Amino acid sequence: METKKAIISVKNLVKKYDDFVAVQGLSFEVYEHEIFGLLGPNGAGKTTTLEIIETLRDKTSGEIIVDGFSVDKQPQDIKQIIGVQLQAAGYYPNLNLIELIELFAGLYGANIKPMEMLEKVNLQDKAKAKYKALSGGQKQRFSIATTLINQPKIIFLDEPTTGLDPQARRNLWDLIIEIRNAGTTVVITTHYMDEAEQLCDRVAFVERGQIIALDTPDNLIDKLVSSGFERKKEVKKANLEDVFINLTGQEWRE
Amino acid sequence: MQKDIHERNSNSPSGAGGYSNATATLALAKASFRSIMRSPSAVVFTLAFPLIFILVFGFLGGGGTRIDVGITPGSDVNNPVMGMLAKTGMIRLVKDKSKAEFDKLLEKGNVDAMIDVHKKVNSAAYSVNVVYTSASRDKGGILKSVLNNIFYDKSLKPTVAEIKESTITGREYKTIDFILPGQLGFSLLSTGVFGTAFVFLSLRHTLVIKRFFATPVKRSSIVIGEGIARIGFALIGALFIILIGHFFFGFTLVHGVLTVVNMLILATLGVIVFMGFGFIISGIAKNESMVPPISNIVTLPQFLLSGTFFSIEAFPSWLQPISRALPLTYLNDAMRKVAFEGLGLWDVKFQIMILLLWGIGIYAVAVKVFKWE
Secondary structure (H helix, E strand, C coil): CCCCCEEEEEEEEEEEECCEEEEEEEEEEEECCCEEEEECCCCCCHHHHHHHHCCCCCCCEEEEEECCEECCCCHHHHHHHEEEECCCCCCCCCCEHHHHHHHHHHHHCCCCCHHHHHHHCCCHHHCCCEHHHCCHHHHHHHHHHHHHCCCCCEEEEECCCCCCCHHHHHHHHHHHHHHHHCCCEEEEEECCHHHHHHHCCEEEEEECCEEEEEECHHHHHHHHHHCCCCCCCCCCCCCHHHHHHHHHCCCCCC | CHHHHHHHHHHCCCCCCCCCHHHHHHHHHHHHHHHHHCCHHHHHHHHHHHHHHHHHHHHHHHHCCCEEEEECCCCCCCCHHHHHHHHCCCEEEECCCCHHHHHHHHHHCCCCEEEEEEECCCCCCEEEEEEECHHHHHHHHHHHHHHHHHCCCCEECCCHHHHHHCCCCCCCCCHHHHHHHHHHHHHHHHHHHHHHHHHHHHHHHCCHHHHHHCCCCCHHHHHHHHHHHHHHHHHHHHHHHHHHHHHHHCCCCCCCHHHHHHHHHHHHHHHHHHHHHHHHHHHHCCCHHHHHHHHHHHHHHHHHHCCCCCCHHHCCCCCHHHHCCCHHHHHHHHHHHHHCCCCCCHHHHHHHHHHHHHHHHHHHHHHHHCCCC
């Protein structure tokens, strides 16, 4: 992250629902070409924040600039340069993967080869399958493929690994890192701290609609350790997930 | 919230960077059409259902509505009234049975009515007595309108010229000519209502629409794309029904291809109006299981009261105003006039106007209750 140019800047973002304040004064920046993690418990305001940046939801106040475009004035320009994976979103019924990619290509006005998109996420064998018939990991990879159709500068992934088995999760990490390495900025939410630690260049902790910490995972851990924190149990060189992966094999299963 | 987003979407400069709304709309239409073609319920409701009815009615009675009319023993048989009735081709006169036998048949509805014709004393006119049976109200209704069409009143004038003047129709009116437009109308109604309601509700619930909103596509493209697909599907279905009816059951198309084109134009109008019901239902239904009951509230009364199976003239007079308020009545009516009487679209402008009024009303409500998320 030598070039720390902000591609997303959020200032004093506030979102109120009738009598409930979901987001209260969030400010943060996402740098170009990084994987930025929004972490926090359910209901902390992560998804709301993402959806406001994605132009899917209105904000109450605050300022958001995405790659120079304002969410208030240029939402259409923002839609052109972002890819969005929604939590628990489905796809058009009765269509196979190729046809769904074609649909999205039309919606984005993108001229792409559907099969190449599927190859990017290693789903070429499932080209004729329906979305519903995919496994959890395949569904998430397909969702990610749909975010890449318009060659976006930024993609937003909302809890992409929730409910996946360890192999599928690691497989998805590799894919996300690949996408970042190809020059796309990634904003991701997750409940898994090991995932954030491995994947994210920087993370922000969100709690009750506010950011309570923002730094690289390393710095955050160092800070905690230097404050005298110690784990109750001595950390071994491997954990149970390593055992699981070691026993059941690294390779991806369908 | 959704209103705010709507405003933002419509304020934004359209088509930034050469973005084509037409491409997006067509992509959606294509996707939707593929999806409909693979949806069993759409195919069943649009094609299978109407075709089954057409098959059943097409084979029943070899293509003609039959009304069995018993001749009361002692009635005059050789008179113009009987001749006229026999000539309509719809009425089978049943003779040579005793009064007791006829009473039993009447009670069971095996005979639809009894007729008794007598020459009036000191007059050339005939007096006609008709007894209907509650066991066969619908056919009684048809007979009643046939008779009303033949006579000014129940006493026939003796001159043949006058009888001919009041002849109901010159062309042979087959059951299929009545049934097919009704089934076609019903097919359009169910495609428009059920299909639209289900699709938009499920797209909303599965967040497909939300995902679409993350792309530069406009709301109007989503609605129009969906509409194009559904209209296209409905028209293919309509064409299929018309052609099967014509080639297998002798459905009358007075001006051939032109009549078909006119019918398809009416079908388009009909399905657009009916889709409005679907938009409303998708907005008020809370989940998918609520769609069928609400849709049935819309479709069933029209199925029964809009002259799908029986002419609405056969209904009791208190029911007829209800029938005459329903949009399907006018679509069916226009379809029959175009197909069988060979009228042009301008001749059915009244029916078209009523449909348009319904359309305006329905879409005014739809805009209010439709939900995007």
